Amino acid sequence: MRLHRLTITAFGPFADTQEVDFDALCAGGIFLLHGATGAGKTSVLDAVCYALYDAVPGARQIKGGATKDASLRSDHADASTYTEVCLELTVGGRRLEITRSPAQTRPKKRGTGVTVEKARSGLREHDPAGGDWRALSRSHQEIGEEIGQLLGMSREQFCQVVLLPQGDFARFLRADAEARGRLLGRLFDTRRFAAVEERLAELRRGAEQGVREGDQRLLDIGQRIAGAARGGIEQPLPARQPGDPGLAPAVLEWAAVARSTAHEHRDIAESALAAAESRQAAARRLLDDARELARLQERFAEGRRRADALEARRPEYEAARTRLERARKADRVAPALTLRDDAERAHRTAAAGLDRARSLLPAELTDTGADHLSALERKMLEELGRVDAARGAERRSAEISRERAELDRQARADEELLADAAGWLTGWEAARRAHQERVETSQEAVTRAEQLAGQLEPARAQLEAARARDALDARAAASQRLLNTARERANDAKETWLDLRERRLRGIAAELAARLVAGEPCAVCGSADHPAPARAGAGQVDQASEDAAFAASRRAEAAVTEAERDHASVREEYAAARSAAGGSTVAELVALTERLGREHTAAHRLAAGTHAAREALARAEREREDRLTAQRSAENRVAARTSRREALDHEQTGLESDLVRARGDAATVAEHAARLTKRARLLAEAAHAVRDFDATAQRLKDADGRLADAAFRAGFETPREAAAALLSGPEQRGLTHRMDDWQAEAATVADRLAEQDARDAAQAPPARLDTALMSYEGAETALRAASSALTGARERGGELARLSRRAEEEVRRLGPLRTEYARVARLAALTAGTSTDNDRKMRLESYVLAARLEQVAEAATARLLHMSSGRYTLVHSDARSGGGKRSGLGLHVVDSWTGSERDTATLSGGETFFVSLALALGLADVVTDEAGGARLDTLFIDEGFGSLDDQTLDEVLDVLDSLRERDRSVGIVSHVADLRRRIPTQLEVTKSRRGSTVSLRTGGADG
Structure with missing residues (x-):
């Protein structure tokens, strides 16, 4: 990784845009970053870290999203200036530009107040062929993943091996094994080894829990065996705890004793059951014999009682037989009786009808025969035909009367309409002017x-x-x-x-x-x-x-x-x-x-009201037109109505003369026709009633003759006697059933009294059923007790056998668990450093870190020998610390002048600095190789040079200058005045009340 250019705007103490040209600074191999305390030297390194990882180094990180972003912004910057960091670098053979802006507030473009700008990120790549920049991403996550893969190290590793904070390494030299382990664990990412330790510990706890649960289940089975034995074993269950290796054999041995004791109890119960069954069978036979004797004696006695009762019912039987025979003779007379009853009912009905019909006729016609009544009916029907012809004329006269009434009603309505229209039209002009004035006022x-x-x-x-x-x-x-x-x-x-x-x-x-x-x-x-x-x-x-x-x-x-x-x-x-x-x-x-x-x-x-006024005017005009039209229509209707009334009057006068003759003494023709219709109907009904009465009288006379002849042939003196002997079908079937029951009972009683075994039993002494029953119940109770005891013994034995098998299965299942627990527990103790086989009490992660620390010590010694003129050498020590603490991360310095080896915590201030510097450079090489071998061409060393004398300072600078052999450049952050004379290339940070600024100096010239 090589830095080229850093641009900072409104970041930390820098109010305006400041640009750092790392290409010019790194040209000499070593450059100095200096300035007054609080000027912002470290803020330059913070900006590099923020551009790469979107966060500043951990020591200066502020927790809380909004607070952290606010802490990055310069307090000196103008409110309209955005905080931004832009870093141009080459990494993995690619030249990239990273731009970061934290979340920040700015004044609103419109109105007052402020608004929040979201955090922004941008990544661009330089195209060597085209010479321009190509945008790659604006996503925080994508940019972070891309930079992390190219650098091959986390933010903590970068801050440790690129920024080289000397204070941290000085504390590292004086720290104990635990503190060194925490730092090395973050740098070399040995979490997977710590995870192995934790995983083995979890497996050990899980295996131990499995063994304890299995032992608890075995103990539970033993308790259930004790419960199933229910006091049959004198020896109690052995007192053992889960995890005791002797628990399984003790439970199996105790279960075997319980099973054998249960088998003995079952054999004893089987013998007792056989004896009880023999006694119960004998008592059962005696009870059956007593019950049979009692049954036969009772059967014979019941037969005698039924015979006596049957003889007492004999008169009833004879009476029923006689009654049934007379009823069957009367059945032959029944049809004639039915015919005579039907004829009598028909004659009574006809007589009643005749009386009703004659009561409606005039007195002079009450004794008239049927033929004369029919002749009168035909005369009435002929007169009714003549009256029906006049009904049409009567209906037409009524229609004319209704039509004249309707004409009168229409005439009155038209007169009212004409009067109303004339009155309304009289005031039309005044109303029209009022509506027009209202419209003009509204406008x-x-x-x-x-x-x-x-x-x-x-x-x-x-x-x-x-x-x-x-x-x-x-x-x-x-x-x-x-x-x-x-x-x-x-x-x-x-x-x-x-x-x-x-x-x-x-x-x-x-x-x-x-x-x-x-x-x-x-x-x-x-x-x-x-x-x-x-x-x-x-x-x-x-x-x-x-x-x-x-x-x-x-x-x-x-x-x-x-x-x-x-x-x-x-x-x-x-x-x-x-x-x-x-x-x-x-x-x-x-x-x-x-x-x-x-x-x-x-x-x-x-x-x-403008619209309403216009609408009112329009409605008034429409109403005027409607009234004029209605007035003209009414006048036309009045003229037509006069002609129609005259025609109707002439037609009605002609119809009235014919209707007077057709109505007779009735008010209307219809009323006269209704009278004639009613009289004809009464005459027809009376004639029909006379004929029905004569026919039913002759039928009743014929039925009386046939009934008398049938009763005589059946053997009865009179028809009344035959009617009294009649029985219905259910009554005859009831008598037949009663007679059949008596005869069946008589046969059954005769058979019962003829049985030989019952006659013999009746001669024997009475049966002693109570005594036999008491003996049998006692034997039955003893048998149930013996059977219950055997069932309990068998169930107890089966339950003990089943529980014993479960105990054996549990013991077999626990065998591999105990073996696995022993193996896992040994591995867990070994990796955790608590096993007796681990003499140095060294954890697995500490063991891996010890190997890394040994590599760091070897890499640091190569530079420490030069810085100390061959005097000091760093070596790794795995000796145990005092107080029982764990070992593996000890670091000693060997003094070749005295030949002694001592702890790094005993170094003086100056010695601590160059030893920690050598350690930091060595650690940077090892971490770089561990993180993927990404080349680090730019390193920064922060403070600590003030504790060196002139000779040691020269030797340290020579070592740093030797880094150029690997094409590296080193930036020293210090305010030591002597370094300004020794290092010509400098980046000076100057502070002021308006914010800090940076300036580049090379060979004494300002840049």
Whole structure:
């Protein structure tokens, strides 16, 4: 990686755009970056790191997104100047340009206030063939991945091997193994080895957990075996804990004893069950014999009871048989009885109909025969035919009457319409003039409303401006007072800070002396001896007091800036409001606005009726036309109606003479026809009723003769006697069933009493069923108890056998787990440095880092020998530290003058610097190779040269100058005055109140 050009704008202490030409600086191999304290030397390196990684080195990184971005921006820069860093470099054979801008605020282009600009990044590549630049990406993520792949190292590695912060390496030389391990772990990325350690530890914990869970399951099975044995074993379950190697054999042995004891209990239960079954079978036979004897005795006794009951029911049987025989004879007379009943019902119905028909006839026709009634009916029908012809004339006369009534109604309506139209048309001219005047008034109001609207809006705007002018006048006076107060406070705070700073500088020696520690080198002179440290005087000012005063001064200046901004904003608003308001007062403008508003409202109200007035005029004109048309139509209808009325009168006069003859004594022809129709219907019904009565009387007489003959042939004295003997079908079937039941019961009882075994049992003594039942129940209870005991013994044995098999399976499954746990635990302890086989208590990651540290020591020794004139050599040590601490990352220096080897923490201040410089250069070579071998052509060394004497400084510069053999350039960041004489190529950073600037000097000439 070679740097070519760096452009910085509004970054850190640099307010304006500053450009650093690294090609000119690196031409001599070594260049010096110097300037006063706080000028911004380190900010140049921060800008390089920010351009590459979008972040500054970790020691100066501020947590929190917005705070971090704000910390990059220069406090001296103008608000409209954007913070930007642009770096041009060659890496991986490609010439690239990286541009970065953090998130920042800027004034709004319109209005007041500020807006936030998002962070931006850009990557371009130079095309050697075409000579122009080609854009590659504007994505933060893509640019970060591209640069990371080309450099092959992280930001932490870059800051460690390119910027070479000497203070960090001085602490590295004095640090213990743990601190060195943390630094080397970040540089060489040994997280995978730490991950191996953690993975083995996890596997060990998992295997141990698996073994413990398996032992717990084995113990649970043993407890279940104890529960299944239920006191059958006198020896208790062995007391073991999970993880005990003897747990499995003890549980298996105890399970075998439980199984054998269960087998013995099962054999005893089987013998007891066989004896109980024999006793139960004998009791069962005795119970069955007693039950059979009791059954036969009861059967014979029941037969005797049923025979007695049957004999008692014999009279009932005989009566039913006699009744059934008479009913079957009466069945032969039933058809004649049915025929006679039907004839009697028909005759009664005909007689009732005849009575109803005669009651509707006149008295002189009540005894008239059917033929005479039919003749009268035909005479009525002939007269009805003559009357029907006159019905049409009657209907036409009624239609004429209705039509004349409708003509009269229309005549009255037309008369009213003509009177209304004449009255309305009389006042038409006056109404038309009123509508026309209303339309003209509304149109004039429209014009007036438009004129007033044009005057009202400017008046309102002027009123608002006047009000704002008066309010802003008071605000301007208040902001001026606040600004004066803020300026006074800022001047007081700055004077206080300058006074404290001057007092602290006068007593800075005492402050530095307070930090001295006996035996440790001085940060100023590098000596470990402190013979006469300075003492603090009265009123000594420490750094915290100065920093607090400086912060208060900065806050006061910020408050002045804010007050000036607010005051300027108020003054601008006041000037704009004053210009818009003119010279009128608020009261005058309020009166003007209200007057214009009232006039505009009135004009607008009148103007709103323009459309309605025009519509009203149009409607009135349309109504006039409609009324004229209706008047002419009504006059035409009156003339036509007179002719029609005369024709109707003539037609109705002719119809009335015929209708008088057709109506007779009735009011209408229809009424006369209804009377004739009713009389004809009554005569027809009476004739039909007389004929039905005569026919049913003859039918009843014939049915009586046939019934008497049928009853005599069936053997009955009278038809009434036959009717009394009749039974319905269900009644006859009921008698038949009762007789069949009696006969079946008689046969069953005879068979029962004829059984020989029942007759013999009846002669024997009564059966003793209770005694046999008690004996059987006792034997049955004993059998169930024996069977339950055997079932329990078998289940217990089966459960113990199943649990024993589970215990054996668990023991077999635990075997490989125990083996795996032993192997993994040994590996985990070995890599963690806790195993007895690891004599030096060295972790796996420490072992890998020790190899890297050994490479770093070898690379650093090559330069350290030159810097120390062959005296010192760096060696790696894996000896264990005191206090039981782990080993592997020890670093010793060998002094060839004395032949002794000692820890690097014992080096003096000057020795610590050039040893740490050699270590940093060696580490840069090793890390570069480890990160992928990316070539690093530019290195920076930050401070520490003030602790070297002239000879050592020459030797160190010779070593740095030798780096040019590998085409490298080294930038030294220091304010040591002697280096300015020794190194001709310089980049000077100068600070001022308006921000820092950079200038290039080569060979004493300014650039």
